Amino acid sequence: MAFDIDMIKGVYSQMAERVDQARELVGRPLTLSEKILYSHLWDGKSNKAFTRGKDYVDFAPDRIACQDATAQMALLQFMQAGKPKVAVPTTVHCDHLIQAKSGAVADLKVANATSEEVFNFLESVSNKYGIGFWKPGAGIIHQVVLENYAFPGGMMIGTDSHTVNAGGLGMLAIGVGGADAVDVMAGMAWELKFPKLIGVKLTGNISGWTSAKDVILKVAGILTVKGGTGAIVEYFGEGALNLSCTGKGTICNMGAEIGATTSTFGYDASMERYLRATDRNDVADAANEVKAHLTADPEVYAQPEKYFDEIIEIDLNTLKPHLNGPFTPDLATPVGELGKKAKANDWPLKVDWGLIGSCTNSSYEDLTRAASIAKQAIDKKIKSKSDFGINPGSEQIRFTAERDGLLQIFEEVGATIFTNACGPCIGQWDRSDLKGDEKNTIVHSFNRNFSKRADGNPNTHAFVGSPEMVAAIAISGRLDFDPMNDTLINEDGEAVKLDMPLGIELPVNGFAVEDAGFIAPDEDGSGVSVKVSPTSERLQLLESFQPIENESLAGAKLLIKAQGKCTTDHISMAGPWLRFRGHLDNIANNTLIGAVNAFNQKTNFVKNQLTGEYMGVPDAQRAYKAAGIKTIVVGDHNYGEGSSREHAAMQPRHLGVAAVLVKSFARIHETNLKKQGMLGLTFVNESDYDLIKEDDTFNFVDIASFKAGQALTIEIKHADGTAHTIQVNHTYNDSQIGWFRAGSALNVIKKENAA
Ligand code: MIC
Ligand code: SF4
Numbered sequence: 001m002a003f004d005i006d007m008i009k010g011v012y013s014q015m016a017e018r019v020d021q022a023r024e025l026v027g028r029p030l031t032l033s034e035k036i037l038y039s040h041l042w043d044g045k046s047n048k049a050f051t052r053g054k055d056y057v058d059f060a061p062d063r064i065a066c067q068d069a070t071a072q073m074a075l076l077q078f079m080q081a082g083k084p085k086v087a088v089p090t091t092v093h094c095d096h097l098i099q100a101k102s103g104a105v106a107d108l109k110v111a112n113a114t115s116e117e118v119f120n121f122l123e124s125v126s127n128k129y130g131i132g133f134w135k136p137g138a139g140i141i142h143q144v145v146l147e148n149y150a151f152p153g154g155m156m157i158g159t160d161s162h163t164v165n166a167g168g169l170g171m172l173a174i175g176v177g178g179a180d181a182v183d184v185m186a187g188m189a190w191e192l193k194f195p196k197l198i199g200v201k202l203t204g205n206i207s208g209w210t211s212a213k214d215v216i217l218k219v220a221g222i223l224t225v226k227g228g229t230g231a232i233v234e235y236f237g238e239g240a241l242n243l244s245c246t247g248k249g250t251i252c253n254m255g256a257e258i259g260a261t262t263s264t265f266g267y268d269a270s271m272e273r274y275l276r277a278t279d280r281n282d283v284a285d286a287a288n289e290v291k292a293h294l295t296a297d298p299e300v301y302a303q304p305e306k307y308f309d310e311i312i313e314i315d316l317n318t319l320k321p322h323l324n325g326p327f328t329p330d331l332a333t334p335v336g337e338l339g340k341k342a343k344a345n346d347w348p349l350k351v352d353w354g355l356i357g358s359c360t361n362s363s364y365e366d367l368t369r370a371a372s373i374a375k376q377a378i379d380k381k382i383k384s385k386s387d388f389g390i391n392p393g394s395e396q397i398r399f400t401a402e403r404d405g406l407l408q409i410f411e412e413v414g415a416t417i418f419t420n421a422c423g424p425c426i427g428q429w430d431r432s433d434l435k436g437d438e439k440n441t442i443v444h445s446f447n448r449n450f451s452k453r454a455d456g457n458p459n460t461h462a463f464v465g466s467p468e469m470v471a472a473i474a475i476s477g478r479l480d481f482d483p484m485n486d487t488l489i490n491e492d493g494e495a496v497k498l499d500m501p502l503g504i505e506l507p508v509n510g511f512a513v514e515d516a517g518f519i520a521p522d523e524d525g526s527g528v529s530v531k532v533s534p535t536s537e538r539l540q541l542l543e544s545f546q547p548i549e550n551e552s553l554a555g556a557k558l559l560i561k562a563q564g565k566c567t568t569d570h571i572s573m574a575g576p577w578l579r580f581r582g583h584l585d586n587i588a589n590n591t592l593i594g595a596v597n598a599f600n601q602k603t604n605f606v607k608n609q610l611t612g613e614y615m616g617v618p619d620a621q622r623a624y625k626a627a628g629i630k631t632i633v634v635g636d637h638n639y640g641e642g643s644s645r646e647h648a649a650m651q652p653r654h655l656g657v658a659a660v661l662v663k664s665f666a667r668i669h670e671t672n673l674k675k676q677g678m679l680g681l682t683f684v685n686e687s688d689y690d691l692i693k694e695d696d697t698f699n700f701v702d703i704a705s706f707k708a709g710q711a712l713t714i715e716i717k718h719a720d721g722t723a724h725t726i727q728v729n730h731t732y733n734d735s736q737i738g739w740f741r742a743g744s745a746l747n748v749i750k751k752e753n754a755a
Helices: 005-026 032-038 068-080 104-114 116-129 141-148 161-169 178-185 212-223 245-258 269-277 281-289 298-302 335-345 364-379 395-403 406-412 467-476 575-580 584-590 617-626 647-655 667-675 686-691 734-742 745-754
Strands: 056-059 063-067 090-093 132-134 155-158 172-175 190-193 196-203 231-236 262-265 310-315 322-324 332-334 351-356 387-390 440-444 460-464 556-561 631-635 657-662 679-683 697-700 712-717 723-729
Touching (some): 005 281, 032 231, 063 141, 063 178, 090 116, 155 178, 161 245, 172 262, 178 190, 178 745, 212 310, 212 332, 231 245, 245 262, 245 269, 351 364, 351 467, 364 395, 387 406, 440 467, 556 657, 584 647, 617 647, 647 657, 647 667, 679 686, 686 723, 734 745
Parallel strands (some): 196 231, 196 310, 231 262, 351 387, 440 460, 657 679
Antiparallel strands (some): 056 190, 322 332, 556 697, 697 712, 712 723
């Protein structure tokens, strides 16, 4: 039986009425995305047809998922909200804090010891507030959610950008910062700008070496890392029907890499099969009863150009396998063409590691397809030239894969089976084959490949591909290997070719597991005490942020002008810093250390305007803070791309940064800044970015009349006595301006609860 089946049935029981009403209001057939959005309005019934990309709308998500690295801050905030229990079903998953080193058993033991305090904290807070707890080793949040909680037509938010994975099961699942999750946990509405809609029509059929992963690698190449911003991507067409449910999950998962709010697919037979295979006949039966509402109206897919803001068509018959990278997930290259490109760009051709796993590609089907390649290597006597690492997506997948002999195949080619956790995907990887920062190449089936992400080495060139392609490339040891055309020399000196991969969608003998790793909360958790040691270096209770007063903004200094890509990994690095995710002051010591200073092209080396000295960004910022001077951060396009981590907003806020002024923002990060009571601003004229000099001081001329829909004016004073006055845009609505005035959104909740 499924978790929370009554909640799911409740959603379905209202769906018909709400969808019909919305259709009438909008006056035309509806896309699936619109059906889910309109059936999850906070006010219940809709009374207005919303304008996409413009109207802020209050929604009522059905559930929340958090992972250990973001849950700490989310729950520390929730603890301040003064509520006895979470208002909607919520789960916490321990997956980010487990380092991959020697193998699952040993690594898990080490993680349980080193992060004991954090895991205990999360378990006890979960128990106290009625939150389901998935312990370390249970699996990666998004696979566990897909296996247990996702349901067609539902709406979920999660404190992780890849929450969107659940679109594979026909949900609208959206990544948010912890403060957004706290609103919903506290029984309040969740606000989102009504998204634009991108339709992706899939024609033909996937076959051979091409896989679901290649669909999203291709889409990423078309839309780039910011092309999906503010939009939901809805996939449809005969090609969609022929993809497995977990394959759809892979496609939706990596929608985070194009900045999309989320991605989804209409309910179909593949989803029904998956629900039944994961012991949720009850959900499948309930979904079947409201089937028509769990996909778009037929007119929409017949003439998509009339209903979507943008249409992309991909012919799966001709789609080639891709490898994307290095350093950005949208640099898409068909496999056969990569050798030339690598040589031209001086990317190392020798591949040192192949890593299979991550929330994106760690399903049973993924493991079978990759294993079918590994098995050929054994049978055809090809010795793997690279090291191999595997992270299964969940204990259920791992247990089943072991029973079915898949893990043994990987081990036979020399792979290390790591814990069912994020591992190298989030820099939790003790990589021992490199001495220093050598230039090298790795291939993986993850979603992100930003600089330093997997191993902290800026010279590691990481390429993203499907698990089976990763297996083939790793076995060959060469980035320019094309398994569809090239041969490999085996141990007998013969030239042999790899046959195309074969996968098994769902285990023939069903899934099995002994201990899935779930701990249900107490019915009444009021007696549970949550302790945070005042001397802990891992956890710190939060103090309310003080509002940023208008006067304090006069004479604000430039902290850093960041150049080029500035993702949340650059603003608040993961890897070794994950250990401080529950301690704001300690993690603030990594603030913006990865951002490139536009004035000297160095990282973590900025001028402290008070002394003229160059120093690390956090050090300079702490000096401004001590002097009571507010600062601003200037950035390029898509600032804050990547993760949902609100640390990227809370740390600068904690250290006294008042405003972030950029060419454009990634959605989640912009909201996170607003939630924490900061100013997130964009240049009206992008070229004004070039006006900013190293010694600049800023005056927020008209901040006293900060209003929705009205640009602000900033005076930039240069050291030579000259000045410029520029206009900056913002997207704050009235209640978000209220957060700024109160110091944070949480301060507003606290005030309301106290009243
Ligand atoms: C990621 O993939 O970058 C993470 C780590 O899962 C993040 C969340 C985090 O920073 O904890 C995400 O994608 O939101
Ligand atoms: Fe974990 Fe990587 Fe997925 Fe983020 S993208 S949830 S780090 S597996």
